[in-house]
Amino acid sequence: MLNRYLKKSLLCLGTACYFIFLSLAQAESQLPDIGTAGVSALSVEQEVLYGKAFMRFARASLPMIDDPVLNEYINDLGLKLVSQANNVRFPFTFFLIKDNSINAAAFLGGRVKVHSGLFLYAETESELAGVLAHEISHVTQRHIARFMEDQAKSTPLSIAGLVGSIALAMINPTAGVAAINTTMGLTIQNSINFTRENEYEADRIGMALLANAGFDPNGMMTFFQKLASESRYSSKVPEMLLTHPITENRIAEARNRAASYKIRPHDSSLDFYLAKARIQAMYADQNPESSLAYFEQNLQKNDPNSSRWLAAQYGKALALMQSNRIAEAGEILSMLAKQKPDNLFFQDSLTDQQIAAQQYAAAISRLEQRYQTMQENPVIIMNLANVYLKANQTDAAIHLLDQYTRNNPESSVAWQLLADAYQQSANQAGYHQAQAEYLALRGQIDQATDQLHMARANTADSLSQARIDARIAELEEQKKVDDSLKR
Numbered sequence: 455m456l457n458r459y460l461k462k463s464l465l466c467l468g469t470a471c472y473f474i475f476l477s478l479a480q481a482e483s484q485l486p487d488i489g490t491a492g493v494s495a496l497s498v499e500q501e502v503l504y505g506k507a508f509m510r511f512a513r514a515s516l517p518m519i520d521d522p523v524l525n526e527y528i529n530d531l532g533l534k535l536v537s538q539a540n541n542v543r544f545p546f547t548f549f550l551i552k553d554n555s556i557n558a559a560a561f562l563g564g565r566v567k568v569h570s571g572l573f574l575y576a577e578t579e580s581e582l583a584g585v586l587a588h589e590i591s592h593v594t595q596r597h598i599a600r601f602m603e604d605q606a607k608s609t610p611l612s613i614a615g616l617v618g619s620i621a622l623a624m625i626n627p628t629a630g631v632a633a634i635n636t637t638m639g640l641t642i643q644n645s646i647n648f649t650r651e652n653e654y655e656a657d658r659i660g661m662a663l664l665a666n667a668g669f670d671p672n673g674m675m676t677f678f679q680k681l682a683s684e685s686r687y688s689s690k691v692p693e694m695l696l697t698h699p700i701t702e703n704r705i706a707e708a709r710n711r712a713a714s715y716k717i718r719p720h721d722s723s724l725d726f727y728l729a730k731a732r733i734q735a736m737y738a739d740q741n742p743e744s745s746l747a748y749f750e751q752n753l754q755k756n757d758p759n760s761s762r763w764l765a766a767q768y769g770k771a772l773a774l775m776q777s778n779r780i781a782e783a784g785e786i787l788s789m790l791a792k793q794k795p796d797n798l799f800f801q802d803s804l805t806d807q808q809i810a811a812q813q814y815a816a817a818i819s820r821l822e823q824r825y826q827t828m829q830e831n832p833v834i835i836m837n838l839a840n841v842y843l844k845a846n847q848t849d850a851a852i853h854l855l856d857q858y859t860r861n862n863p864e865s866s867v868a869w870q871l872l873a874d875a876y877q878q879s880a881n882q883a884g885y886h887q888a889q890a891e892y893l894a895l896r897g898q899i900d901q902a903t904d905q906l907h908m909a910r911a912n913t914a915d916s917l918s919q920a921r922i923d924a925r926i927a928e929l930e931e932q933k934k935v936d937d938s939l940k941r
Contacts, residue, residue, distance in 0.1 A: 494598040494615075498543045503606035507935050508621045509898035511550070512567065513866065515625050519550040519570060519737060520867050522836045523802040527729050528568055528586075531579075535587050538694015539659075541594040547864075548586070552737050556681060557586050558591035562599070567624065575680055575732045579722035580664070580673025587667075588674065592815040595659065597652040657708060665715045672717070673709035689912065728799040731769030735776065742776035742837050749773055764790065767775040772803060778824035780810045798826070798833040802826070805837040812846035832858070832865065839871050848879040859891070866895045872892075883912040887922070890929075899933040 496504075511520060514528040519525075525548075532548040539939055546564035554571040561567070568588045569726040573715035576582040592598075598620060657674070665671040682705060683917035735745050752766035774783035784807045791800040801824060808817040829835045835858050855872040862868060869892040886909035903926055910922045 458592040462509060462731075469696075490941050496596075496602055499590075501562045501596070501599060502544050503563075503935060504617045504621075505561060505565045506937070507897075507932070507939055508561050508563070508565055508624070509547070509549075509864070510895065510936060511552075511621055511939075512565075512933075513895055516567075517552040517807050519552050521550070521732075521736075522833045522867060523798050524550055524729055524732060526798060526831075526833050531583060531726075532566065532590065535583060535663045538592055538663045539594050541596075546593070554738060558595075559622065560589040560842055561624060562593075564592070564593050566590065570733050570737050573730045574738060576677065576730075578670070578676075578720075580610060580670040580675040580720055581680075581727040582673075583667070583669045584660070584664050584671075584674030584677050585670075587663040587729065588656045590663060591656040591659040592652065595652070595655055597656070601652075601933075613688055614657055614935075617844065621939060636718070653704070654707075657704065658711065659830070661711055661715075668718065668720060669894050670714045670717060670720045671712040672709075675705060675712050678705045679707050686691055691854050721872055722761070724764060724794075724797070725799065728767035728768055731765040731798065732772060732803075735769050735772035743774050745773035745776065761799040764793075771807075775803070775807060775810070779842050780807060783807050783812060790822075796828075798831070802833055802837055805841060809841060814841055817841045818845060818847075822854050830861075832862070832868075836867055836871065839868075839875070843871065843878065848875050848877070851875040852879065852881075852884070863891070864895060866892055868893065883909045883918070886912065890925075894929055894932070897936060899936065903929050 470515070528548045529546075530548060532546060536542060536546050542564075544564045546566065548566045548568055550571050551567055553569040553570055554574065555728060556571050556575050557569045558572060559567045566584070566586065575685045576585075592676055598617075601620075619908065661671050661674050682702070731749070734740070734748065740746075740748075749766045751771040753763060753770065756763040756766060768790060771783045771786040771790070774780075774786070777872070784804075784874070787800060787804040787807050791797070792917060794800060800822070805817050808814070808835040818841050821834060821841060824831075824834050824840065825838055835854055839851045839854045839858075842848070852875045854873065855868055855875060859865065859868050859872055869888050873885055873888035873892060876882075876888055886905045889904035890909065893899075893905060905931070906922050906926050910919055913919055
């Protein structure tokens with residue numbers, strides 16, 4: 455994870471330091487294929503399988519933010535960085551957790567957990583991208599797989615036992631550390647020594663991703679400084695695998711490495727500031743009056759032509775919505791959406807406002823127009839389906855969501871909306887099937903299987919029954935995987 459102990463490096467002084475790090479930067483594209491290490495302990499196929507199991511645990515145990523527009527932003531940003539990486543062997547998924555602390559963590563199978571607090575602390579998009587680039591590098595270099603390979607040499611444990619302990623450490627750090635120490639018989643020092651090497655490697659490769667994707671590589675260094683400051687004034691004991699302090703050596707190395715790149719100006723995107731404002735207004739545990747005052751201050755101190763000013767207007771509108779001042783929020787959101795009609799943040803929040811004002815026809819007309827040119831965009835689809843449901847146009851909602859869930863089976867929001875749509879249309883078989891998929895994504899396999907049995911009982915078609923039977927068998931296999939990780 456981002457804030458861990460880093461192995462002490464050799465000292466380098468003066469111009470010699472610059473040339474050493476210049477050579478490192480120029481060599482990034484010629485790095486050895488060390489990402490394949492760990493294969494003897496854990497195959498890529500197993501890594502993907504365990505990554506999906508981890509997501510089920512996370513949905514069941516963590517305060518996950520199921521916010522389509524924020525998920526769209528964080529995944530777009532993450533995949534921009536992934537596009538510059540080597541050793542990418544599976545699709546990446548970035549997901550948000552409602553937690554005001556500064557943290558992110560990478561797990562098997564390209565699963566990257568991001569705390570909402572990162573947005574509150576990051577001043578620039580390059581700082582946020584630096585965190586993601588670091589975590590992406592943990593995945594592409596297969597650090598967990600390599601860790602398990604290293605431990606397997608001296609510890610007669612199953613891969614599932616190792617994976618389960620590490621997954622638990624990411625979800626519940628206190629319990630996870632105890633599981634690692636008890637189940638694996640490791641000392642904390644041995645684990646830290648291994649992760650120091652990982653951190654150095656993730657810093658080095660992550661900064662190359664950052665620079666190659668067009669961000670300011672200094673973003674990684676400035677965020678390191680914030681992490682060091684955070685741990686310096688914190689009384690909390692650092693958590694293995696999650697929250698270890700940053701050393702001054704690590705900050706110095708990041709600063710010198712960043713200096714070896716040709717810095718290109720990178721202005722933070724409007725969406726970055728809008729994401730910050732959305733999290734501040736909706737997920738930062740702040741009362742609406744305080745949020746409103748905060749955004750009013752930002753409106754006063756920022757140029758009306760700047761992205762920060764637009765984000766402050768957006769945040770103000772969200773704070774007004776939180777205060778149930780629907781009409782006032784609508785005036786601001788309508789203005790913003792008219793100015794930038796394709797912006798997903800504005801489209802999403804204007805939909806919420808129009809639903810609150812029961813302006814369903816206006817919302818449907820606007821979103822259907824956007825849908826004509828954005829037919830695969832999850833934000834537009836989720837919003838349009840939601841308005842269809844509010845307007846009792848259930849057939850339209852089902853048609854939209856049925857197609858979307860076929861292509862995006864891990865969207866819990868879509869499955870929940872589809873279940874609501876089937877229930878609203880009195881389609882019991884469809885309701886139970888959609889509810890089963892929602893529950894399965896949360897790791898509630900027994901309850902999901904019960905739902906499928908009820909769906910089968912409400913289905914007379916033999917082909918549909920066969921499909922349900924096949925899905926029940928798949929869920930039973932998933933349960934075996936989940937149970938093996940919990941032992």
